[in-house]
Every structure is written in C-alpha cells, then in structure tokens.
Amino acid sequence: MDLLIAQLLLILRRMWKYRWPGLLVAWIAGLVGAIITFTVPNRYEASARIYVDTQSILKPLMSGLAVQPNVEQQVVMLSRTLISRPNVEKLVRMADLDLKNQTKAQQEALIETLTKELSIKSTARDNLYTLAYRDSEPETAKRVVQSLVSIFVESSLGASRKDTATATTFINEQIKNYEAKLEEAESRLKEFRLRNIQMTASEGKDSASRLSELSAQLDRARLELREAENARDAAKSQMEAEKTRLGSGTVQSLLQESAQSSATPEIDARIDAQKRNLDALLQRYTEQHPDIISARKLIKDLEEQKRKEAAELQKAALNAPAGRGGPTSLLQQEMSRMLAMQEVQVAQLKARVREYEGRYSAALTSMKTAPQLEAEAAQLNRDYAIHKKNYEDLVARRESASISGELDVASGVADFRLIDPPRVAPQPVAPNRLMLLAAAMAAAIGAGVFASFAASQLRPVFFDTNELRNKTELPVLGVVSRMVSEEDLRRERRDKIRFWIGSAVLVLAYIVGLGVMAVLNNQGAS
Template identity: 25%
Template structure:
C-alpha cells in the first residue's frame, strides 16, 4: 500500500537500498555522460557590420531609392535569412552537402537559418553569428554572409534606381508625344483661324484704322474727281458750241470766198481778205476741235478715275467689314485658344518636370553605382573560434548527474512506498489499532530478530499475546 513519508524515512529507505540506488545513479549518469560527450562541438563566429551614411545629401541630389540604408536594419534579419542570400552562400562554400543531396536545397536553407543569429546593434550596425561544427567554416561563413547581403542590397538598390530611371524615361516619351500632339492642335487651330487670333487683335485694329483712313482719302479723291467731271461736262457744252460756231463761220467764209472768186480775180483785195479770214477761222476751228478732243480725253480719264476710286472704296469697305468680322470673332477664338494653351502648358510643364526628374534619376543611378562599394563596412570581421560555443560539457555532465541522482532517489522512494513491511513500533501503531505490549530488543548477530507481540483481547477482557509475529528486520 502507498503511504506518505517524512524526510528521515526517505533517508533511511535510501540507505537501506543504497546499492540499488547507487547502481541506478551510476547507470543513468553513464548514459547521460555518454550522450553529452557524444554531442559534436559547435563553433560560433561573429562579424560586426556597420552601415555607412549616404553622401551626398538629398539637398544636392534627389535620390530615387526611397528606402534609406539605415532603415534596412529594421529588416536585416529577414533579408539575411532570405533564400537568395543563403542559397548563394551554400552553393559558393559547399555547405550542408549531405542535406542538399538527400533532401534538397530548401532543407539546407532551412537548416542554415537555424545556424544563423542576427542582432541589431545601435542605429547603424548589426552582428551576424554563424554556428558550425568546423571552426574555419564558421569564420568563413560569418565573414562571407555580410558581403553577400551587401551585394544583394546593392543590387536591389541599383535595380530600384534603374527602374525609377526607366519609369521617368517612359514617362518622358509619353509626355513628349502628348506635347507634340498639343502643339499640332494649336498650330492647326491657328491655321484654321488665321487673322482672327488674339495675338492678331492689334494688327486687325490697326488694319481697320488704316482702311478707315484710306476710305476718307478715297472719298476725298472721289469728291474731287466728281467735281472735275462736272466741270468737264460744263466745259464740253461750251466747247461744242464754239467749235460749231467756228465751223459754221468757216463754211460761210468758204461760200463767200467762192462767190468772191467768181466775181473777182485772185489778186483782188476782197478775195485775199476773205481767203485770209478763212485760213484764220480754219485754224481757230482746228484749235477748238483739238481742245474739245483733249477735254473728251480728260472726261474719259476722270470717268475711269471715278470708277476706279469707287471700286477701291468698295474694296476698302469689304476690307473694313472683314477686319470688323475678325475683331468680332476674336473673343470666341481667344477662349478656345486659351483652353488649348492651358492644356498645352500643363502638358509641357509636366514634360519639363519629368525631364528634370529623369536627369536627377540618372545622376542618382550613377551615384548608387559609384557608392555601392562603401555602403556596408565590416568593422569587426569574424575570427576562427578557439573554443566550442556548445555544448557546455561541464553543465551537461552536472545536469546528467543531477538527473541520475533524481532517478535513483525517485526509484528508492517508490520502492519504499510500495513495501508493506513494518519496521518500528511507531509504524505498527499507525497501521494497527492494537496496543504494543512488548518490544524484543535487537539482539546482536545476523540470526537475531526482534519480535513485536501485539495484544489481543478475549471475550472476558483478558489480554493474551498474539500468535501473528511481525519481523522487524
């Protein structure tokens, strides 16, 4: 039966079974020590890497890589544990060949993640620790991993800068086409509304003023020409009368000369007088007819001049109406052209801005390429470890000993609790409801026994010794 035990009882029980307990302790300790001593030695190598600040500053060159290098420390562990970095390290240094051949690269990468420890130190540095059963390999991997991480980080930053540059380049091409299309639209609009554009408003107003001045001039010329034509018309009537009179007088003198010659000789004074008067009249008639012809030519010229002036005035009126029509339509086209120019200016401003950003992106890409080698600096490279980091064999042996001792004590206690033997009077009193009458003293010698005689009562109340003896050995 099971029962509780005091510390003294436990010590006595262990002492009674000291051989068994000792054997169990030694056996368990031997197994534990074998396990501890059989564990391979694991060496840890640590490298410290510092992230350099970027130069020049953003006030000089606007960077296209949005993430600062210092901010990558927040995710440095995840990036170091990324498959590309670890796989490259495994392939480069031929790590975990058994795992790679048996279970594949993914299992080797997972195993390597367990062997790596990353700790961020301060605001611009981190520690990388790699554990391996080979001290030289641990140092090599600890020194190489930061370099691979730096290469991947630099590659990522350069790719990001290149993507930004290409993005701006594509945007420049698209905006250039847009600007060209707007320029064509504006040019076609100006061709379609030539003479009615806002920038031609002043020209049209000056043209209208010039046409008005010409109209006044031509009107005055027309007035003068019409007055001249009126004068010529009056002079024509007078000239016609004079020429007719002279012609009639000449005809009369010619008849008189004929009559005189029929009456007198050619030398007669009267004939000579009439002949002389006829010659004078004939000259006067010819002169009058000459003036009449010149006046007729002048009238024709004046009539043509008046016609031309009237045509010019009509043309000037047409020009004035055209200029006025242009001036009337200018506000309408000014609004439409303003809308086109506004959209064009927006597109051109965007184009100029993107071109400027593209130039900055190209400069930033060049700076990223030139400063890539100095972004990460290993300030404390990993050395070859001399002593193994784990397992701690002293602690392991101590733990094995404590575990063996615990197993031995537990075994002794369990066996004692399952032992129903009665070994002293106290235990007898606790387990039997009968009083103890006598205790046989412990007799020296191996064959000696101490017998306890529990009392039994009869029907009359007389106490007699019991025949059931309990050994106290």
C-alpha cells in the same frame, strides 16, 4: 492551515512508500542526462566585424544635382533582410555546404538550420556590424562567415545599382509615353488652329476682347469721318464766302489762312499715322524703347518739314501780284485744291468705316460659337502644357538618376571596411556542459519525485481511518493493528539507509561531475 499541512504530510507518506521506483527513475533519468550532456557535440563560433562608412565628400558637393539616398537606412534594411532564402541558398553554394547533401529534404533542412544559426548584430550608432555563425566544425563555420561577408558587401553594391537601373528604366518608359502624348497633343492643337485660324491669329485675345477692340476702332473711324466731313463743309463754306469778298486785304488774309491751313495735307496725314503708331507702341513698350524713340524723331522731323512748307506758301502768297483777277483766282484755286483733298479724305474714311463695320458684324456673329472654341482651345492648351511639364520633369529626373548612379559608383557612398576578418574561437561556445549537467541533475531528481508521486496516486494507500471512510464513503467497523518486531524495525532501517545511500551517490556523482567540468572549463579559459 493544519488541514493543509496534514494533507501534505499524507502525500509525502504515500510517496515514501513508492520511494524505490522513484529512485530507480531518478537514476535512469540521471544516466540519460549525463550521457546526453557529454555526447552533445561542441559548437564553434566564427565571427567577423564590418564597419560601414556612410560619409562621403561628394554628398554635399552634389546636393541639388543628384538624389541623395539615405545610405544608413539602406544599410540597416539590408542587414535585416540579408538572411533571406535566396541569399542562404547562395551561401550554401559558396561555402560548399551542398556537397554533403544528396536529397532535397537534406538541402531544405540545411537551409532552415542556416537561417536559424546565422546572426547579424549591429550597434546603430557606430554602423558596426558583427556577422556570426556556429557549427560543430570550425572550418565550416569560418567558410560560412567568409561567404556571408562577401554576400553582405555585394548585396549592398548590387542593390544600389539595381535600384538606379530600375529607376532609369522606369523613367525612360514614362518619357516614351509622354513623348507620344505630347506629339498627340501638339497634333490636336495644330489641327484646331488650322480649323480656326481666324481666331488663333488674334495674338491670344478672346472673342470679347477682339469685339471690344473692333468696336473701339469703328468708333475712332467714325469720329475721324465726322471730323473730315466737318472740315470739308467748312472748306465749302469758306469757298462760298470767298466769292463775296473782293478786298485786297481780305484776299491777302485769306491767302495766308489758306496757305497755313492747307499747305501740307500729305504731311499732316503722315503725322497722324505716326502719332497713331506711337500710341500703339506706348501700350506695349516704355519710353526708352528704340521704336518709340525712332517714332518720336520721325514725328518731329515731319512737323519741322510742315512748318517750312507752310512758311514758303505763306511767303508766295504775300508776294503774289495784287491785280484784280490774280489774287482771287489764286485763292480760288487753292481753296478748290483743299476741298478736293478733303473729299478724298472723306471717301477714304467712309471706306474705312464700312470695313470696320463689316469686321464688327462678323465678330458679333462669331460670338455665338466663340465660347465653345475658346473652351476647346483652353482645354487643348492645358493638356499640352501638362504633358510638356511632365515630360520636362521626367527628363530632368532621368538626368538626376543618371548622375546619382554614377555618384554611387564613383565615390562609393557606402564604404565597407572589414575590421575583424572571419575567425573561429579556439574554445567551443556551446554547449555549456556545466549548465547542462546541473539541469540533468535537477531533471533526474524531479523525475524521481514525480515518479513516486504518480505511483502514489495510481495505487493509493490509506494511513488514516477517516481518510478511508471519506474516500470509500463506507462505514469502517474496526481497525486491525500490526505488530512490528525488532527484525522488522532493523529491516526498515536498512532499507532507509540503502535508499539514502542510493540517493546520495546519485547527487554526489553529479556534484563530482560538475566540479570536474568547472576545472576543465577554467583550464580551457586560461
């Protein structure tokens, strides 16, 4: 610690030797600082406050119909990006700042200055924005703030309308593209259906379903054919047995049975057809469907008609003459007619079975190419469905964008209110000459001290024998002392007094300047 103190004292002794150059530098720096402090031009600040009202009664009413933008976020982003080069160039023209600038370099410098000086401050909670600008001329600062307010409001409205127009244009282009894609998909689907009309006419069923349905129809037709053949064989057997029966009671019984069994074959066929139709309808509709109700009523009417005709034939058979040849002949005729009808029905069912067999064979053959065709049909239908869905979504979004744009224009979703119009403070806000003068005094004193220190380092002086030996690394043989006279002491005292007076005058001058500046500032504030 003692060594450090000794080194510090040695440095101070060296600096004291060069005190006059330091004082001279301090005076020069002090004068320069004072001149700069009093010659810096005053800067006046113009400011304006804007309130952005983002609440609108139409927003909840139009929820779900129109796009609800985040207006607060848009305004915040606008305030952050307002001070851009295009806006600053527009501001220069609006405030007539370009009249003084003749060269390109001056214009660039003005734009850079404006970009640095313009400020937008906001309180995020209240949507209150303060626009400010400082300039040496109060009127210029006011014009700049007025122009900035206009650009702020216009940019918000223009940005919203521009976004709406851009979105509408983009959606319209996409709609045109999807219209072309949709027409192309429809054309491909139509051509495929025309090429494979036998497959597309099956009510959307695949090849396996159609084959299963044809197989079921073929089995049903074969069953009906066997039933018809059995009925025909039974009629033949009954007709053969009739020839051996000659009793009147037997004849009458046979007549009654014949009348009951073959009284109405046409009505039976119609009833069977209606029952099959009813089964098909029940697979698709409920019991309350009009077609099912109508089919059941028709079956009931046919059964009633069948009972009536059977009763009439039975009555005619009972009333027929009981002679030897009459009943037998009538019975044979009836049996022959029944057998003929059975033969016709068998022939019809055989034709039906052959038709179903042909269809089943064709469907079985087409099964080899059916999967590929079905896959192609599924791909075409999928592409068409996707294009159609995208097209409908885009049309809906276009309508939503249109309503949103009209909502912005009609309701003024963001209402800009000028709370404080642009005004200029009567007193300059910069520079703070009191602080500048104090800084100049501190800089002058620091410059003087640094000058003395630099001179002591450039031209060092040794006050101690050990220090001289350490620095030069040479042996010191002796020391020559200097005798100081009274005159030397008086001269040294006068020199110190002059130095301290010069230093005190410098500091006092700054203190007086600071006091005068403080008084002037208080008077201006009051």
